[in-house]
Amino acid sequence: MWKLMDTKKCDKIFNQAIKSKQVHEFVLFVENSNGDFSYKNEYGDKSIDSPLLMASITKMFTTTCILILLEQDKLSLDDKVSRFVDKKKLSELHMYNGQEYSFDLTISSLLFQTSGLPDIFEERKDSLKKRVLQEDFNINFDEIIKLTKQLKPHFAPDAIKRAYYADVNFEILGEIIETITASSLEDAFQSFIFKPLGLEKTYLPQNEHDFIPSIYYKERYISRPKFIKSSRASGGGISTARELMIFLKAFFRGKFFKKEVFHQLNKYKKLQTSMYPIQYGGGYMRIPLNGLSTVFVGKGELVGHSGSTGSFAFYYPHKDLFLVGDVNQFANPALPIRLAMRIALSIK
Structure with missing residues (x-):
């Protein structure tokens, strides 16, 4: 039985958050499985039905498509990426210690962030993130691959205990989905996810008429529709808090795939130090609540995903x-994770 005290604790965390100079708008939606506990709060121009940038939560939608195709026997997690992606594009993508590993990459390497590939969004002096802060621009898959080849991988694919978060892994998965389904990624999402769940306000923007929310970077309010349309499989989705809740429940409660298929995803590895305390499984994050980051006072874990623009979607089993x-808020990607952790720990 959920208590009134629990909602008061949520109120307290919410009200503390909106006092921050970085938080200009905030929407929070919390429910249990059957909905007998439901809490929402809204601030600024955000409501639970307002469009929001999913950013990297989109990776869970890409993961959903991969698992559905796995259930349909159209791929295996052990399949080589070269089975689906042009070998010329892959050539020299992964050169590590003088050896080429490009053709050793598997779907599993991408899904679990164990490819070792670098992340052009965060790395380099002229990283995509820095460029996004200055201007809006398009970038296609071939350009993403070309830029990735200019950086050094961090380890050989599927090295023991190693994982490195890089958007390129999911951009390649998006290409694989399009190859297998002989359709656009947008159509695959629509067929596999949006239509079955009845999601009418969740979409991958495709044209100039598709609404794309603007983003705060500290005090600046910036619009980056071209880049968001380019991010597609790794971070280009738009949704609402209400519809994200529907998807999140479906993802973790077995509405898309059998338990034995989903079970293949729960093998976690620590990501790079800069992303502590996040671990990564197959297409989603795991955040332990019983470790150093919570001074060992928590229990269990959060599983789901956050986005660099301040979005989050987590399940607390x-x-x-x-x-x-x-x-x-684009300036502080750790903020949504800290908030989710505090909310989870506050409810008894």
Whole structure:
């Protein structure tokens, strides 16, 4: 039985968050599986039905398509990427210690972030992130591959205990989905996810008429529709808190795929130090709540994803809670994760 005290604790965390100079708008939506506990709060121009940038939460949608194709026997996690992607594009993508590993990459390497490939969004002096802050621009798959080849991988594919978060892994998965389905990624999402769940406000933007929310970077309010349209499989999705809740419950409660298929994803590795305490499984994050980051006072874990623009969608199995929200702040990607952790720990 959920208590009134639990909602008061959520109120307290919410009200503390909106006092931050970085938080100009905030939406929070928390429910348990059957909906007998439901909490929402809204601030600024965000409501649970307002469009929000999913950013990297989109990776869970890409993961969903991969698992559905796996159930349809159209791919295996052990399949080589070269089975689906042009070998000329892959050539010299992964050169490590003088050896080429490009053709050793598997779907599993991409899904679990164990490819070792570098991340052009965060790395380099002229990283995509720095460029996004200055201007809006398009970037296609071939350009993403070309830029990735200019950086050094961090380790050989599937090295023991190694994982490195890089958007390129999911951009390649998007290409694989398009190859197998002989359709656009947008159509695959629509067929596999949006239509079955009845999601009418969740989409991958394709043209100039598709609405794309603007983003706060500290005090600046910036619009980057071209780049968001380019991010597609790794971070280009738009949704609402209400519809993200529907998707999140479907993802973790077996509505898309059998338990034995989903079970293949729960093998976690620590990501690079800069992303502590996040671990990565197959297409989603795991955040332990019983470790150093919570001074060992928590129990269980959060599983799901956050986005660099302040979005988050996590399941807390220990309390059977689903947490969805958005602070729409590009300057502090750790903020939504800290908020989700605090909310999970506050509810008894």
